[in-house]
Amino acid sequence: xxxxxxxxxxxxxxxxxxxxxxxxxxxxxxxxxxxxxxxxxxxxxxxxxxxxxxxxxxxxxxxxxxxxxxxxxxxxxxxxxxxxxxxxxxxxxxxxxxxxxxxxxxxxxxxxxxxxxxxxxxxxxxxxxxxxxxxxxxxxxxxxxxxxxxxxxxxxxxxxxxxxxxxxxxxxxxxxxxxxxxxxxxxxxxxxxxxxxxxxxxxxxxxxxxxxxxxxxxxxxxxxxxxxxxxxxxxxxxxxxxxxxxxxx
Amino acid sequence: xxxxxxxxxxxxxxxxxxxxxxxxxxxxxxxxxxxxxxxxxxxxxxxxxxxxxxxxxxxxxxxxxxxxxxxxxxxxxxxxxxxxxxxxxxxxxxxxxxxxxxxxxxxxxxxxxxxxxxxxxxxxxxxxxxxxxxxxxxxxxxxxxxxxxxxxxxxxxxxxxxxxxxxxxxxxxxxxxxxxxxxxxxxxxxxxxxxxxxxxxxxxxxxxxxxxxxxxxxxxxxxxxxxxxxxxxxxxxxxxxxxxxxxxxxxxxxxxxxxxxxxxxxxxxxxxxxxxxxxxxxxxxxxxx
Numbered sequence: 296x297x298x299x300x301x302x303x304x305x306x307x308x309x310x311x312x313x314x315x316x317x318x319x320x321x322x323x324x325x326x327x328x329x330x331x332x333x334x335x336x337x338x339x340x341x342x343x344x345x346x347x348x349x350x351x352x353x354x355x356x357x358x359x360x361x362x363x364x365x366x367x368x369x370x371x372x373x374x375x376x377x378x379x380x381x382x383x384x385x386x387x388x389x390x391x392x393x394x395x396x397x398x399x400x401x402x403x404x405x406x407x408x409x410x411x412x413x414x415x416x417x418x419x420x421x422x423x424x425x426x427x428x429x430x431x432x433x434x435x436x437x438x439x440x441x442x443x444x445x446x447x448x449x450x451x452x453x454x455x456x457x458x459x460x461x462x463x464x465x466x467x468x469x470x471x472x473x474x475x476x477x478x479x480x481x482x483x484x485x486x487x488x489x490x491x492x493x494x495x496x497x498x499x500x501x502x503x504x505x506x507x508x509x510x511x512x513x514x515x516x517x518x519x520x521x522x523x524x525x526x527x528x529x530x531x532x533x534x535x536x537x538x539x540x541x542x543x544x
Numbered sequence: 545x546x547x548x549x550x551x552x553x554x555x556x557x558x559x560x561x562x563x564x565x566x567x568x569x570x571x572x573x574x575x576x577x578x579x580x581x582x583x584x585x586x587x588x589x590x591x592x593x594x595x596x597x598x599x600x601x602x603x604x605x606x607x608x609x610x611x612x613x614x615x616x617x618x619x620x621x622x623x624x625x626x627x628x629x630x631x632x633x634x635x636x637x638x639x640x641x642x643x644x645x646x647x648x649x650x651x652x653x654x655x656x657x658x659x660x661x662x663x664x665x666x667x668x669x670x671x672x673x674x675x676x677x678x679x680x681x682x683x684x685x686x687x688x689x690x691x692x693x694x695x696x697x698x699x700x701x702x703x704x705x706x707x708x709x710x711x712x713x714x715x716x717x718x719x720x721x722x723x724x725x726x727x728x729x730x731x732x733x734x735x736x737x738x739x740x741x742x743x744x745x746x747x748x749x750x751x752x753x754x755x756x757x758x759x760x761x762x763x764x765x766x767x768x769x770x771x772x773x774x775x776x777x778x779x780x781x782x783x784x785x786x787x788x789x790x791x792x793x794x795x796x797x798x799x800x801x802x803x804x805x806x807x808x809x810x811x812x813x814x815x816x817x818x819x820x821x822x823x824x825x826x827x828x829x830x831x832x833x
Contacts, residue, residue, distance in 0.1 A: 350713070374716035381710065389708040393777075396700045404715045408701040410693070440777065 296464065296496040297324040297347060302356035304342055304520075316342040317353070318520040324513075329490055329497045331507045334517035335543070340500045343517070344468050347498070349373040361463060375405040378457030380450065380486075382469040387453035390442030394433065394452065397441050398422045401456030425455055429485065447478025454485050458493050465490060467499040471506070479503075483510065504539040516542055549672050551798035555791035556679040557744055558759055560737035562767070562790040563690055563783070564730035565760030570768070571694070572726045573706035574622070577633040577757045581640030582614040582731040584753030586738025588644045591653030591748030600659050604739065611735025612728040614640060619724030637753075644750055651750040660743045675744065682740070686733070687783050694779045702726060734760070755811055762818040763790035769821060793817070 304317040317339045324330055334340050345351040346358065349370035358366045360376050378401075381387045388397050399414050419437060427434040429451050433444070441449060450470055457465055467486060471479035483506060490497045501507050507514060514531045516524035524542070526534060561583060568576035586607045593603040614636055621632040645651065661682075662675045693699045704712040705722045713719055742748040767789030771782050800813050 348714070350710075369713075369718070371713045371716050371718050374714060377714075379714045386708065386710040387714075389704040389711055391707045392700065392703055396703070399697060399700055400704055400712065400715050400717075403697055406716075408697040408717065410696045410698050412692075412695050413697045414695070414700075438777075 296326045296328070296361060297322075298357075298359040299323075299343075299346070300357040300359075302346060302353045302358065304339075304346060304351065304354050308354075316520055317346065320356075320521060322515075322522060324496060324498070326496055327494055328513055329495075329499070329511040330513045330515060331499045331501060331511035332515045332517060333501065333504065333507045333539070333542075338517040339520040340517050341468060342520075344466050344498060344500060347464075348377055348379055348466055375461075376463045377466060378404065378460075378462045378464070379466045380453045380457065380468065380470045382472050384446040384449040384453070384473055388441045388449050388456075391440055393438045394426075394441055394444075395419060395422060395437040397452070398425075398437075398456055398459055402459040404460040404462075406460070422459075425459070426452070429455065445478070447474045447482065450474060450478070450482045451485055454482065454489060458489055458495075462493060463496060465495045465497040467497065469500050469502065472502065486510075504536060504543070508534065508536045508539055546672065547802060548795065548798055549676065551794045552791060553672065553675055553679060553744060554741070555794035556676070556683050557740040558737055558763065558790050558794065559683045559787050560686065560733040560735075560740065561756065561760040562763040562786050563686060564733035564737075565757070565764045566767070566783070566786045567690070567726055567733070568730040569761070569764060571703055571706050572723055572730075574629045574723065574727065575633070576615070576618060576629060576727055576730060578614055578618045578636045578640075578727070578731050579633075579734050579757040579760055580753040580755070581637035581644070582611045582734045582753075583738040583756045584644050584748075584750065585610050585614055585640055585647075586735025587742040587748040587752050588648045588653065588738075588750070589735070590739045590742040591655060592647055594655055594658040594660075594743075595653060597658070600661055600664065603659075604661075604736075607735045607739045608732045611738075612732040614735070615727035615729070615731025616724050618731070619727035622727075623720035623723050641750070648748070648750060653748040655743065655746050655748070661740070662743055679740070683787065686736075687787065690733075691780050691783050694783075755814070758814055758818055759790075759793065762814065762821060763793045765789070765818065765821050766792050769824070 299320060299322045302317055302320045306314045306316055320343070332340050332343070342351060346353055349365065349368055349372065353366065357364065360373065365373055379387070395414050399418065400408070422437060423434045431448055431451065433448060470486065471482050474482060487510060489495065499511060512528045512531065514526045514534065515522055561579060565579065568574050589607050589610050590603055593606055618632045618636045621627050621635060622629045662678050665678060666674055667677050668674050694703065701712060701717050702722060705717065705719050709719050764786055767786035770785040770788065776782055776785060796817060797810065797814065801807060805813060
C-alpha cells in the first residue's frame with residue numbers, strides 16, 4: 296500500500312543548523328498493516344509521517360501509494376488515499392466551524408468542494424448516526440462550533456471524520472499525546488475499531504510504550520532517521536512491554 | 545435629513561468594501577490592503593468605460609474582473625512567493641496607483657451625461673430615494689450571493705482555510721489556490737464599491753482610494769462587535785451585521801461633520817473612530833476583571 300525507497304530528507308541543508316531528519320530509508324507497508332512507530336524525539340518519526348502524507352516533500356527517493364507514484368504530490372493531492380489525525384487536537388478540525396461543517400468537508404476529502412449546499416437534512420442525519428456511535432452525547436450538538444468541545448471529543452470526531460469519505464490509509468501522529476488517560480483510551484479504542492471495520496492501513500506514532508505494545512500488528516523503532524528495529528506480527532506478539540522499555544533505557 | 549440620507553447611500557455603496565474586507569480579514573484571516581488600489585481601480589475603470597459610452601453591464605463585468613485580477617496578484621505574491629500578506633497588498637496597491645493613472649490618462653474623470661446604474665430604473669422622482677432603492681437591491685443581491693457561497697461546500701472550505709489550514713489541506717484543498725480565489729473575490733467586491741461610488745458622486749478620482757481600507761476595517765469591526773454582543777453564529781446574521789456596521793460607520797462620520805468638525809480632519813476622525821471601536825471591547829473587558 297505504501298512504498299518508500301531510499302528516502303532522504305535534510306532540513307536547512309548547508310547551514311549550521313542542518314538536520315538530517317531521514318537518511319536513506321526504505322520501507323514497505325502492506326495493505327491492512329497497522330504499523331506502530333516508536334522512537335526518541337528527533338528520530339524522524341513525524342518527518343516520516345509528513346513525507347507519507349505529503350506535507351513535506353523528500354530530498355531524494357521515491358514514494359508510492361497504492362501503486363501510484365506520489366513522490367512530488369502535495370498533501371492535498373494525496374488526501375484521496377490518506378486521512379490524518381494530528382497530535383494537536385486543534386489541527387485536525389476547524390474550531391470556528393460547526394461540527395456539521397467539519398464533517399461535510401471530511402465527507403468530501405477525496406472529492407471537489409463544489410458550489411452546492413451539501414449540509415442538508417439527509418447529510419445531517421447521516422452525521423448524527425455516525426456520531427451517536429461514539430456515545431459522547433454529541434449527536435444533538437451538530438451546529439455547535441468545534442472549538443467548544445474538549446480535546447478528547449475533538450480527537451474522537453477527527454477519527455470519525457477520516458472514514459466519512461473513502462479512506463485507505465490512516466495516519467495517527469501521537470493522537471493521544473494531549474489527552475487525559477480516559478479520553479486517550481477512548482480515542483485508541485475508536486481508532487482500533489475503525490481500522491478493523493474499514494480495513495484500513497494505519498500508521499500510529501506514539502511515545503506510549505504500553506499503546507505501542509497493545510496496538511497494531513507491526514512495530515518499528517526509529518533512531519536518527521533510520522529504522523533500527525522492525526517486528527512484524529508474530530515477532531511483535533513475542534515482545535514484552537519490558538523489551539520495549541529496555542530500548543529506551 | 546438629506547445629509548443623513550447621503551451618508552446612508554454612501555454606506556450602502558461601501559458595502560462591497562465591507563464584504564470584501566470581511567472575506568479577506570475574517571474568513572481568510574489575511575490582512576489585505578490591496579483595497580485602496582482596487583477601489584480606485586474600480587472607480588477609474590467605471591469612469592473610463594462609461595465616458596467611452598460602453599453599456600453598464602460591460603462596465604460592471606470589467607470592474608469586477610479588474611478588481612479580481614488585482615486581488616489575485618496580491619494572492620499570488622503572498623502564496624507563491626511567500627511574502628507577508630500586508631507587504632504583498634502594499635506592493636499591489638502602490639503599483640495600482642500608476643496603473644490607474646495610466647488607464648485614466650489624467651487624475652480626474654467627471655461623469656457628465658453618461659449612463660448610470662442609478663438611472664436604470666426610476667421608482668420615484670426623488671433622485672436620492674431612487675438611488676436608495678437601487679442600492680438596496682444591489683446590496684441584497686450581493687449579500688445573497690456571498691451568503692449562499694459561504695454555505696456551499698466550496699464556502700465551507702473557504703472558511704476552513706482561514707480557520708485551520710493543516711486540517712483543510714489534509715482534506716484535499718489546495719489552500720494557496722483558495723487564498724488567491726478569496727483575495728480575488730474580496731477585491732472584486734471592493735472594485736464594485738468603486739463602481740457604485742463613482743456613479744453616486746459623479747466622478748472618478750485617482751486618489752479616491754486613499755485610506756478607504758479603514759472604512760472597510762471599521763465597518764467589519766463594528767459588525768464583529770455587534771456579532772459578539774448578539775452571539776450570532778449564522779452566516780446570514782454575520783453578513784447583515786457587517787452591512788449594518790458600514791452604515792453605522794458612515795452615519796457616525798456624518799454626525800461628526802454635522803456637529804461642525806472641520807472636514808479636513810475627517811481622516812483623523814475616521815482613524816480615531818476605528819481605534820475607539822477596536823479598543824472598546826478590551827477596555828470594557830479590563831474593568832470586568
